[in-house]
Amino acid sequence: MASSRIMALAMLIISSFFFLSTYTQASSDSFLQCLSASIPNQILFTRSSPSFASVLASSVRNPRFLTAATVKPLCIVTATNASHVQATVVCGRTHGVRLRVRSGGHDYEGLSYRSARADATPFAVVDLAGFRSVRVTRGTPATAWVDSGATLGELYYAIGKVSDRLAFPAGLCPTVGVGGHLSGGGFGMLLRRHGLAADHVVDALLVNAEGRLLNSTTMGRDVFWAIRGGAGGGSFGIVLSWRVNLVAVPPKVTVFNIPKSVQQGAIDIVTKWQEVAPALPDELLVRVVAQGQVANFQSLYLGTCDALLPVMSSRFPELGVDRTHCKEMNWLQSVANIFLGDGATVEDLLKRTASGDAVFNKATSDYVRQAIPRDIWAQIFTSWLARPTAGLMILDPYGGKIASVSESETPFPHRKGVLYNVQYMNFWGSAGEEAARTGWVRDLYTFMAPHVSKNPREAYVNYKDLSLGENIVGGGNVTSFEAGRVWGEKYYKGNFRRLAMAKAQIDPNDYFRNEQSIPPVGNQFILTNVTRVDHTA
């Protein structure tokens, strides 16, 4: 382990020299000249533009990645149509400047707008926040074309305004961008009844590394498979728009939220929840947010309170759900209520910023396939969650639809046999707390190792974590597949190799690359004559 780390570090240093030596100031100047000639001036923000800092900050969700030391882009292009994106890719390719793409800016590592490497070659950001229309079409099934820069809240609102019988199964947080979310899978309160957001994508428009605009047919089957959950790092190109199938919901759904403290039996109830929640009827999702000495059971039932109560009293009497807990409303209202609280209106789903934007945070994830013993939950509550530096744990139950899809149907492999996803998250208010707060996440992750999935220890790509591993550039000026397996198989299991083959089809020269992008595998030895360095040893 240690020697492979040293090897990886050595390779990183060698490959960085390789890049720096070939990079010149001239290429960034000529890149900017190319852009000025190809796109409207008002959508180009260079470092010297007065609004560069505010445009950069506009969708940053984590102040850790907006400091003086942050490695920032050379410029930002706030594209509003496909031709802007195509022209930016062509200029980037021609002048050797790489791109990062930002839709909602929620990336846990900020990789849509910053580089994690101090010695990174200059890069530009394509910001799609202004590229965000949603067009809903009734029919069987009803569908929507949604642009990547739309937020989940904007998508949900547009659907809910067409019909209170239609919905889309995706994440809870309304400010998350469609572009990044669908690229990594995407799950929320409908996951047990309807699966992942990416499971519902039926067409997409993608700008490839040559600047060509492709659809689901012209991009090829393997690439279309890959972008539906396997492009958590913008590896295959820039997805501009997605066509998704919508799902049917009843006109009335029921929300309930029940806190149980440790004194009220939280340890026993969470222990039991592990096996109950993944086996409940698909219409019912009961998740847990554990913080301090309290486990909050947050729920959505696709039906009325009358229908819910007998299910809860027979399947999970320990929770003590009664009529006073039920809040009946339509699905769109439930989205606002669950994430934003009781006073929230559906119009609040349209806000693109949130009060929590200035909070520093760090997260990572696990999958649990065998219920964790009660004594471990006792330690989690009485030790880990009780510390002054503690964050929280979110447990999202699987089973139902998400588990009925085969592991290779999409790149997202965490399906049959998963009881639940765990997210460990910590928050803090000032830079000085970072070490203690991130240390809590890291140490709890280490403590949990014996109790979670193994070989590989699975993780959810939308909860991106660079401490799971980072790419290195290998021989042939492309990202190393072997090195990428360290993080890639955690996110994708056996699908990682197929993703790397799809990458080789659409971007063999690895133009779209970052710290955790899919490496190309298959034909890199044919395409270049650079000697391959072996770092599998």
Ligand SMILES: Cc1cc2nc3c(=O)[nH]c(=O)nc-3n(C[C@H](O)[C@H](O)[C@H](O)COP(=O)(O)OP(=O)(O)OC[C@H]3O[C@@H](n4cnc5c(N)ncnc54)[C@H](O)[C@@H]3O)c2cc1C
């Ligand atoms: C507060 C909060 C709540 C969340 N809640 C949930 C949840 O309930 N369920 C869940 O599943 N996840 C959730 N997430 C995780 C979220 O799904 C991911 O962070 C997602 O990648 C964010 O997408 P984005 O467009 O906002 O991010 P961005 O930072 O814009 O992008 C994320 C990644 O995708 C790439 N990318 C972005 N747009 C494109 C594009 N158009 N084409 C190609 N690549 C692109 C970026 O380069 C980057 O690597 C949450 C995150 C936060 C911060």
Ligand SMILES: *[C@@H]1O[C@H](CO)[C@@H](O)[C@H](O)[C@H]1NC(C)=O
């Ligand atoms: C996109 O932008 C270009 C350049 O600004 C413009 O010429 C073109 O008409 C636009 N296309 C659409 C569909 O708006």
Ligand SMILES: *[C@@H]1O[C@H](CO)[C@@H](O)[C@H](O)[C@H]1NC(C)=O
């Ligand atoms: C994709 O583009 C091709 C070629 O332009 C076209 O024939 C096809 O109808 C388009 N749509 C889909 C869904 O393939």
Ligand SMILES: *[C@@H]1O[C@H](CO)[C@@H](O)[C@H](O)[C@H]1NC(C)=O
């Ligand atoms: C590496 O590949 C990129 C394209 O992916 C290219 O722009 C760059 O010039 C290459 N660098 C070298 C040193 O060949």
Ligand SMILES: *[C@@H]1O[C@H](CO)[C@@H](O)[C@H](O)[C@H]1NC(C)=O
């Ligand atoms: C690789 O090298 C061989 C021999 O030096 C040469 O004939 C061939 O054209 C090169 N291929 C590429 C893709 O550069």
